[in-house]
Amino acid sequence: MIATDATLALVLGACGGTTTGGRGTGTGATYNAGVGQVYNPSTTKGGTLRFANAGDWDSLDPADTYYAYSWNFIRLYGRQLVMFAPEPGAAGAKLVPDLAETLGVPSNDSKTWTYKIRKGMRFEDGSTVTSKDVKYAVERSLDKQTFPNGPTYFNDFLDLRGYTSPYQDPTPDKLGLKAIETPDDSTIVFHLAKPFSGFDYFAQLPATIPVPRAKDTGTKYKQHVVSTGPYKFESNELGKKFTLVRNDQWNPATDPIRTALPDRIEVTIGANADDIDNRLISGNLDVDVAGTGVQPATQGRILSDPNLKKNADAAATTRLWYTSINPDVAPLDNIHCRKAVEYAADHTAYQRAYGGPAGGDIATNLLPPLIPGAKQVDLYNFGSKPGGDADSARQELQQCGQPSGFATNMSYRAERPKEKATAEAMQQALAKVGIRLTLKPFPQGDYFKLYAGKPDFAKNNKLGLMTTGWSADWPDGFGFLQQIVDSRVIRASGGNTNLSVKIPEVDHLIDQALLTTDTNAREQIWAQIDKRVMEEAVALPGVWAKTLLYRPPTLTNVFVTNGFGMYDYLTLGVQNVQK
């Protein structure tokens, strides 16, 4: 039974997106009915959609948020230039124009990008949205002092010429940034400092959601973001809960994508994770907004109870759990010693640390399969010897000149039980070939800033192996790989997510990819980069994560989107409207 379902999941995952529409209503619920197809399709409007969040939302401000769930959710109250299509499976990883009439038009070797804004768009107060509001929104997102949480892609790629923030902008309209031009109210032109063929992915960042300058209150703007989407804030108690209601200024005629089924959206923040699971199962809650899946004990409960299991989906994500192998630390500066680690690792144990098959598939390379263009390569017999290949490992150790093994350290984030289990499993597995690991937990808040992500620290403290995880900012080679394999993003001051990859050839390939406008050709380059990193054995892939999501039977239009690796929040509705 379990095996059959797992196969089904795989098949659906593989051809995800080709089947749209799909199976019936609440009675037809089956395991993975929301993967690759729409579960419980409906056009019924009305009702209240209830979300809950176990953590604290980083920010509701479009300039200041960096969670996938937040980018998914923000589309309910804001419209960025382009966005991921609300479609099941792979179709959900495709970009479609939203605020803009079409996708971006490149010129000047992909250094200039132009968008035309749709006519008739209004803010919730009735004022017209112009390209200047978009420019202002991007400008303010550059201010990392006021909005530290958001991504820095615009800071890194726009031709800023020293521009820092509209709040320090001497021009009267605060639109002094030369890198963005607004020749008229419906045209916006971005000038980049270096070519970037995938600029549309930047244009889908929440930072392009227009912000009216008169209503901008800086750090307080998140209390009432001025809506351009179908919903606006009715009330907002920071860190506690907020409510969205219909925005009567939203014109469906300008918005071919959003269905806007529920009348109200209520979100509770800072709820308890176990409590969220229980409420989902009892039907007192519709969606766990974080989209990272149920708690481990709940997972066991759901998978062992057919009545619960039929309401669950194992969603593939763009998250990879892996271990960096640090070539700065002897003897791992020798490629054969690194390969010995690749061979000796126990991949089943790694997978088990993340919840077994339900927690994800054993990863053989970096790019998760659902990223367009990803090619699976298995250089170190992960598939044939999931428990580790001790013989090959010993051979590599011979070649490395360490026939009886060696000692090194392995770091992990102290607060993460799964990383701890990973480190302990690695310790067990590597000991079989004589590689002795000392485990080094570090506080997760400082893991990248001060410890594993700070090259000096990692080197001086001989952190040979470092557990980590990475999730694509968006499903594309750049969105996944650039921050973890480009050696030029490594900063001596710390805060790195690229912990171990310094390969000149890879850097060169990345530059090539940035220039390549043809999608297929570009995807091939990214796959090549992935393989090259594996050949150098500087990263040990662990698990391509899946999350077990629970969908209450009353939810309509439920499906997992590859754009975010969770349910798509734009289309959800509720069945029982008169509640």
Add this chain to the structure above:
Amino acid sequence: MTAYIIRRLIAAVLLLLVVSVATFAIFFLVPRLAGASAEDLASRYTGKTANAEQVRVMAEKLGFTDPLPVQYGRFAKGLVLGADYSTGPTTEHCPAPCFGYSFITQNPVWPDLLDRMPVTLSLAAGAGVLWLVGGVATGVLSAVRKGSVFDRAAMGVALAGVSLPIFFTGLLALSLFSYKLGWTEPGGSYTPLTESPLAWARALLLPWVTLALLYAAGYARLTRAGMLETMNEDYIRTARAKGLPERTVVLKHGLRAALTPIITIFGLDVGLLIGGAVLTESTFSLPGLGKYAIDAITNNDLPKVLGVTLVAAFFVVIANLVVDILYAVVDPRVRLS
């Protein structure tokens, strides 16, 4: 009397000052001594792809580049007078007591604390009533029937009770009563009293009982000892000799005398609990001050930790003060010392 109270009040304020300096030192001085730079500290609060310049700007914004006394002065000033914070386009006044803004979410800390307080107060109050009543009743019965089976059993249970960590009994109780039997709410449930008193009590029942069990044990032992001591006093013998019913002797004369030190300890325990129900709140995932503190520490969110520590110390100091003043009212000799 007034002079005594004023003296105690001044001492209380000084105590809070020392606590705040010490907390501040732990978070700002210790890392410095350990070699962390202002940028190292600030890098925790910048986005995940911030560059060195952005980190430097953040260090300046958060004031980490100033000397520590200046930083402390700013914090203390905010507490007493409020402070001005930049929101980007404008500045905003954060009224006293201003604990500042979270380094992570940039939400003000004080409303958060106010928000969490009812949970911890509910927990402490409910458990306090249970353990006081339960502990004292057991203690009195044990003392009256000294050496009986009940006495031995009760004292045995009491000693076992103080030996049980709450994160063990709590987990067991959750596993049995909430998960297996479904009698009580699972961990993490909390409904404000104002929303539904019934749901409030239902959600807190298990934490109350487990916590009370822990404390009741100590109180039973204390009460029993106190009772045994007072029951040997001459005035008890006199009361008995007068022919008063044993019930009256025990409850009116004996218990009253034995109760005074108990109430003192009760005040202090409740005060400490309000600031430190960390374990109970973690075990039952209750969104109170203790859980808030742990989460804040995990995230290095210093303004939150400072806020919680000070509020916790405040409650202990207040409890001390109330107990002292009550004592002074009851026993005039105290005022002289």
Add this chain to the structure above:
Amino acid sequence: MTAPLDVSGLATEAHPEAALAGMGRVIQGRSLGQIAWLRLRRDRVAMAGAAVIILLTLVAIFAPFIVKVLGHPPNEFHQDLIDPTLQTPKGRFGGISGHFLFGLEPLNGRDLFSRVLSGAWISLLIATLATMLSMVIGTVAGVVAGYFGGWVDALVSRTMDVFLAFPLLVFSIALVGVVPDHAFGLSGNGLRIALLILIIGFFSWPYIGRIIRGQTLSLREREFVDAARGLGARGPYIIFRELLPNLMAPILVYSTLLIPTNILFEAALSFLGVGVGPPTPTWGGMLSEAVRWYTVAPNFVIFPGLAIFVTVLAFNLFGDGLRDALDPRGR
């Protein structure tokens, strides 16, 4: 003099005056130590506590050998015995069997029996050393405050007030958190253990300090101290030759009673995630992981929890008996 057979025995219960007055002096040819030993020996409950403590110490020392005979290495995985879907041990009662006396840990399938046994030494070591530290600080501070009085007393007493007003757990966690990985020439688990001993010991001294201060205050006024002073004895002589010997009994009793508190303190810190690092098993650390599993793997909660409980109870019983036997009027 009745033998305190019941397990209660608060200081106030028996006949404190006689014992205190006779401390260090000879009564009917028996030293206080002998009297105390006689009383203690008749206290079966306390003796049971002592027996358990001795047993636990032996277990802690010989855990590697016991584990070799009766269990599996504490860090060895047995994933073949774990259900891949549920992540919990196969078989009933969390996989308890002749091979796995306490069953298995969920997820990794490590032997709970071995881990509980191997966790003993950390608990005992940290609690004992921390207690000794508190004892030293507390005694010095208490004697100094009690003997010199005046502003010294005020300073020490206020310091103790500050300590007692701190939310200790929050504070300790914060402290462990801000100390870097390498400090004071130590690193890794050695540093962690040292740090835990330091923090627990440092935050617990006021409890002993208060009692010692009170005792010193009352001893200071006694005739034999007056007599020594009258004979021209100076501060240090009085403190070391007259006061300290008479303080040994309360110091011993309250140290014994502080050990269980410190065991709980260590367990609490481990539970909150700032204890000794993995894979070293600790009782509190095991319970902290058990939080995620309590619904499906109760034996993961029960065995480490029982270990803490039994240890703490044994120390409490013994400490109680000791107090009865020595009878210092300390509260």
